[in-house]
Amino acid sequence: MPGSDKETDLTERIEAFLSDLKRGGSGTGPLRGSAETARETTALLRRITAQARWSSAGDLMEIIRKEGRRMTAAQPSETTVGNMIRRVLKIIREEYARSRGSSEETDQQESLHKLLTSGGLSEENFRQHFAALKANVIEAINELLTELEGTTDNIAMQALEHIHSNEVIMTIGRSRTVEAFLKDAARKRKFHVIVAECAPFCQGHEMATSLSKAGIETTVITDAAIFAVMSRVNKVIIGTQTVLANGGLRAVNGTHTLALAAKHHSTPLIVCAPMFKLSPQFPNEEDTFHKFVSPHEVLPFTEGEILSKVNVHCPVFDYVPPELITLFISNIGGHAPSYIYRLMSELYHPEDHEL
Amino acid sequence: YFNRSYLLFGCAYQQSEGRELTKEEKQRLRKEKKQQKKNKEKKDDNASQESEKEKKSVSSSSSAPQPPTQPATQKAPSAVPAPAPAVVPASETPAPVEKPAKSKAELKAERRARQEAERASKQGKKGETGQQAATGKPKAPPSELQPVVKRLPEHIQVDNPDVLKKLAKKLERQQIPLRLDYGYKVSLFSHLHQYSRKAPLTQQLSIPSSVIHPAIVRLGLQYSQGIVAGSNARSVALLHAFKQVIRDYTTPPNEELSRDLVNKLKPYISFLNQCRPLSASMGNAIKYIKKEISNIPSQCKEEEAKGKLLNCIECYINEKIILAAKAIAKYAIEKISDGDVILVYGCSSLVNHILCEAFEKNRKFRVIVVDSRPRLEGREALRRLVQRGISCTYVLISAVSYILPEVSKVFLGAHALLANGYVMSRVGTSQIALVAKAFNVPVLVCCETYKFCERVQTDSFVSNELDDPDDLIVTRKGKTQLEDWQQVPLLGLLNLVYDVTPPDFVDLVITDLGMIPCTSVPVVLRVKNVDL
Numbered sequence: 072m073p074g075s076d077k078e079t080d081l082t083e084r085i086e087a088f089l090s091d092l093k094r095g096g097s098g099t100g101p102l103r104g105s106a107e108t109a110r111e112t113t114a115l116l117r118r119i120t121a122q123a124r125w126s127s128a129g130d131l132m133e134i135i136r137k138e139g140r141r142m143t144a145a146q147p148s149e150t151t152v153g154n155m156i157r158r159v160l161k162i163i164r165e166e167y168a169r170s171r172g173s174s175e176e177t178d179q180q181e182s183l184h185k186l187l188t189s190g191g192l193s194e195e196n197f198r199q200h201f202a203a204l205k206a207n208v209i210e211a212i213n214e215l216l217t218e219l220e221g222t223t224d225n226i227a228m229q230a231l232e233h234i235h236s237n238e239v240i241m242t243i244g245r246s247r248t249v250e251a252f253l254k255d256a257a258r259k260r261k262f263h264v265i266v267a268e269c270a271p272f273c274q275g276h277e278m279a280t281s282l283s284k285a286g287i288e289t290t291v292i293t294d295a296a297i298f299a300v301m302s303r304v305n306k307v308i309i310g311t312q313t314v315l316a317n318g319g320l321r322a323v324n325g326t327h328t329l330a331l332a333a334k335h336h337s338t339p340l341i342v343c344a345p346m347f348k349l350s351p352q353f354p355n356e357e358d359t360f361h362k363f364v365s366p367h368e369v370l371p372f373t374e375g376e377i378l379s380k381v382n383v384h385c386p387v388f389d390y391v392p393p394e395l396i397t398l399f400i401s402n403i404g405g406h407a408p409s410y411i412y413r414l415m416s417e418l419y420h421p422e423d424h425e426l
Numbered sequence: 427y428f429n430r431s432y433l434l435f436g437c438a439y440q441q442s443e444g445r446e447l448t449k450e451e452k453q454r455l456r457k458e459k460k461q462q463k464k465n466k467e468k469k470d471d472n473a474s475q476e477s478e479k480e481k482k483s484v485s486s487s488s489s490a491p492q493p494p495t496q497p498a499t500q501k502a503p504s505a506v507p508a509p510a511p512a513v514v515p516a517s518e519t520p521a522p523v524e525k526p527a528k529s530k531a532e533l534k535a536e537r538r539a540r541q542e543a544e545r546a547s548k549q550g551k552k553g554e555t556g557q558q559a560a561t562g563k564p565k566a567p568p569s570e571l572q573p574v575v576k577r578l579p580e581h582i583q584v585d586n587p588d589v590l591k592k593l594a595k596k597l598e599r600q601q602i603p604l605r606l607d608y609g610y611k612v613s614l615f616s617h618l619h620q621y622s623r624k625a626p627l628t629q630q631l632s633i634p635s636s637v638i639h640p641a642i643v644r645l646g647l648q649y650s651q652g653i654v655a656g657s658n659a660r661s662v663a664l665l666h667a668f669k670q671v672i673r674d675y676t677t678p679p680n681e682e683l684s685r686d687l688v689n690k691l692k693p694y695i696s697f698l699n700q701c702r703p704l705s706a707s708m709g710n711a712i713k714y715i716k717k718e719i720s721n722i723p724s725q726c727k728e729e730e731a732k733g734k735l736l737n738c739i740e741c742y743i744n745e746k747i748i749l750a751a752k753a754i755a756k757y758a759i760e761k762i763s764d765g766d767v768i769l770v771y772g773c774s775s776l777v778n779h780i781l782c783e784a785f786e787k788n789r790k791f792r793v794i795v796v797d798s799r800p801r802l803e804g805r806e807a808l809r810r811l812v813q814r815g816i817s818c819t820y821v822l823i824s825a826v827s828y829i830l831p832e833v834s835k836v837f838l839g840a841h842a843l844l845a846n847g848y849v850m851s852r853v854g855t856s857q858i859a860l861v862a863k864a865f866n867v868p869v870l871v872c873c874e875t876y877k878f879c880e881r882v883q884t885d886s887f888v889s890n891e892l893d894d895p896d897d898l899i900v901t902r903k904g905k906t907q908l909e910d911w912q913q914v915p916l917l918g919l920l921n922l923v924y925d926v927t928p929p930d931f932v933d934l935v936i937t938d939l940g941m942i943p944c945t946s947v948p949v950v951l952r953v954k955n956v957d958l
Contacts, residue, residue, distance in 0.1 A: 268898070270823075290917075293800065299856060331861055377809055384829065390827075
C-alpha cells in the first residue's frame with residue numbers, strides 16, 4: 072500500500088537522522104556544523120508534516136513533539152534540533168490561529184488581563200480540522216528553510232560595520248560563522264587575527280590556515296597565552312554553540328577565560344550567532360549543561376601507570392555569563408544580551424519550552 | 427674648566443663602554459661640541475650646572491643607542507635581564523651645555539686624563555653594585571637613591587641591526603658561534619629572538635672545543651633542548667658547572683686569579699646566553715659568583731682560593747635554594763588546611779616540594795594539576811605527586827573555569843618577581859590568576875628571594891622568550907593542519923614562554939623571609955642590596 076510505504080520510508084529517514092546525531096556528537100568535534108543540523112532537522116520536520124497521518128493541528132503537534140523528544144534525547148548537546156522543533160511548533164500554532172481567523176499579534180505571554188478576560192480561549196486544544204492547514208504549514212516551513220540558508224551570509228554582510236582597518240581581532244577555536252564574517256571584512260579592510268588554538272581539539276589550527284589562505288594575517292597562539300596577548304587586542308569575536316535564554320553562552324571550552332580576559336582589558340566581546348542557536352534553556356541545569364568526552368584527549372593512554380590513580384576531565388563546553396558579552400550579531404541584526412529574552416519570546420511559544 | 431672636566435667624564439664613560447668609539451659616536455661628539463659652542467652665551471653657567479651634571483653623567487652612559495653588550499664596568503653581565511632604559515638620552519635634547527672651544531692640545535690632555543680616569547674608575551668599580559660604583563665618579567649626584575645605570579640587554583633588541591652587529595663582533599672575538607633566528611616572527615615580537623630546537627648551537631662548535639669548557643657545552647645543550655628546565659634546576663646546574671670549571675682552572679703566569687677567572691667566565695656566559703636566554707635566577711647567581719671571585723685577595727694561593735670559591739658556591743646553593751625551600755614549605759603548610767582542594771599550574775619544583783611536605787605532615791587535601799600545550803609540564807608534576815600518594819585531578823588550561831568552583835586555593839610558582847610587584851612566570855599563570863580572582867579563590871605565589879629582580883615590566887611583550895614555533899604543530903586524527911605553516915605567507919605561530927601577572931591578582935607571596943604582599947618586593951630588594 073502506498074500509505075504504509077510512505078510511513079516506513081519516513082520512519083527510516085527518522086532513524087537514519089537519529090543515528091547520525093548520535094554518532095556526530097561522539098566527542099571528536101562536530102562532524103557537521105550546526106547550520107547543517109538545523110537544515111536537516113527542518114527538512115525532516117517538513118517531511119513528517121507532509122507524509123505522516125494527521126487530521127488536526129493537535130495531532131501534528133503531538134507527532135512532532137514525540138519525534139522531537141527522541142531527537143533531543145539522541146544528542147542532548149545539539150540544541151539546534153530542539154530549537155527547530157520549537158520553531159515549527161510555533162509555526163503550526165500560528166497557521167492554526169490564522170486559519171481560525173483569530174489574530175495572534177497579541178502577546179503570547181501569560182498576563183493577568185488575558186487570564187481574566189479570555190477565560191476559555193486559552194483552552195486551545197487544536198482539534199479543529201482545516202483543509203488548507205497542511206499546505207500553509209509546509210509553505211511556512213519552506214520560508215524557515217530559506218531563512219536558514221541565508222543566515223551565514225546575513226551575518227557576514229554586517230562585518231564591515233564592526234571591523235575597521237588595522238585592527239587586531241582575537242578569536243578562539245573554529246566557527247564557520249566567524250570565519251565567513253572575517254573573510255567578508257577582509258575583502259575591503261586589512262587587519263590581523265589572533266586565533267587561540269583551543270586544546271585539546273585544536274580546531275584553531277584549521278581556522279588559522281583557512282583565514283591565512285584568504286589573505287588575512289593570522290597568528291596562532293596557545294590557550295595559555297590568551298591573557299598575555301589580550302592587551303594588544305582591539306576586539307574579540309567568537310562563535311558559540313548555543314545562546315541561552317538569559318543571554319549567556321554555551322561555547323567551546325576556554326571561552327570563559329577569553330571573556331574574562333577581555334573584560335579585564337575592557338575589550339568588546341562580540342558573539343556571532345544566528346537565530347537558530349537561540350535556545351530557551353537556562354544554565355542552571357547542572358547535569359545537562361556540561362558534556363564530556365574521552366579523557367584520552369587530555370592524558371593519552373601512553374602515560375601508563377598514573378592513569379589509574381588520576382581523575383581526568385575533558386569538558387567540551389563553557390558557560391559564559393551575559394555580563395561579559397558586549398554584542399550579539401545575528402542574521403536579523405545586532406542585539407545587546409539583555410534583549411535576548413524578548414527575541415526568544417518571538418521565536419518560541421512558552422508552552423513549547425518543555426518539549 | 428669645570429665644564430671641560432665633566433665632558434671628560436662623559437667621554438670617559440662612553441669610551442669605557444666600547445673598545446673604541448664608533449664612527450657614529452665620534453660624529454655625534456663633534457656635533458655636540460659645535461652645539462655647545464653655539465649655546466655658550468645663552469645660558470647661565472651656575473644655574474644649569476647641577477642639572478647638567480646629572481643629565482650628562484646619566485645621559486652619557488645611556489645615550490649610546492647601541493649599548494655594548496659586555497660592558498667592562500660595574501654593570502652586571504648584560505646577560506642579566508637587567509634593564510629598562512632609565513633615562514631618555516638627553517644627548518638629543520639640546521643640553522645647554524657651555525663648553526669652550528677645544529684646541530688640539532686640549533684634546534690631547536683630555537684624552538690622557540680620560541685614560542687615567544678610566545683606569546682609576548675600573549679599579550674602583552670592579553665587582554661592586556651600581557650604587558658604589560657611581561660614587562667612584564665624583565660628578566654623579568651623591569644621593570642614596572642612585573639611578574642604577576641601566577643598559578638594554580641585547581636579547582630584547584633583535585630588531586636593531588647595530589646591536590646585532592656588535593653582538594656578532596663580540597661573539598667572534600670570544601670564538602662562540604652566533605645562533606640564527608628561525609622562522610617567521612610575529613610582528614609584535616620582532617624584537618626578540620626565536621630559535622629552533624633542531625638547530626642547537628653545538629652543531630657549529632668544533633668538538634672538542636678549545637674555548638669553552640666541556641661542562642659548559644653540555645650544559646648549554648641541555649638548556650637548548652629543554653632537558654634542564656625550570657629556574658631552580660637551571661640555576662643549580664649552572665652553579666655545578668661553574669664548580670667544575672673552577673676545579674679545572676689554573677691561573678696562567680703573570681695573571682691574577684681574581685681578574686682572569688672572571689674574564690674566563692665571560693665567553694661561557696655568552697655561550698649559555700646563546701643557547702637559551704639566561705633567567706633572572708641565573709643572572710643573580712652569576713652576579714654573586716663574580717663578586718666572590720673578584721673579592722679574592724691577591725695574595726691568596728691558588729688552591730686556597732679555589733677551595734674558598736667552591737665553598738661559596740655550595741653555601742649559595744644550600745642557603746638560597748635548599749634551605750629557602752624548607753622555610754617556604756614551613757610557612758606554606760600553615761596555609762594548607764584539611765579538606766583543601768589545591769590547584770597548581772605546570773611543574774614548579776618549589777610548589778611540588780611544598781605539597782609533598784604537607785602530605786608528609788598528614789594534611790588531607792587533594793590537588794588539581796592544570797597543564798597547557800605545548801610544553802605539557804604538568805604531567806611531570808602529576809607523576810611526582812601521584813608517586814607520593816596524593817590524589818590528583820588533571821585538566822588542561824581551557825577547562826580551568828569548569829574546575830575552579832571546586833577549588834579552595836591556588837598555589838603558583840614564579841620565575842622571577844619584578845620590582846613593581848608583577849610576577850613573571852610560565853605563560854598561562856596570569857590567566858589562572860585572573861580566573862581564580864573572578865571566582866574569589868585565593869592565589870598564593872611561592873618564590874625564593876634569590877629570584878627577586880630589579881627590573882620592572884608591565885606587559886608580556888617587551889621582554890619575553892620565544893620558543894620554537896614548531897612545537898605548536900600537532901597531528902590529530904591523521905591530519906596535521908599546520909604542517910606547512912612556513913609556506914603560507916600570512917601565517918605565524920607564537921610560542922611564548924613567560925608572562926607577567928599583575929599584583930592585584932595575587933593575594934600573598936610566600937618567600938623565605940616570610941609571607942609578604944606582592945607590593946613589598948622592592949623593599950626586600952633594598953634590604954638585600956644593603957646587605958651585599
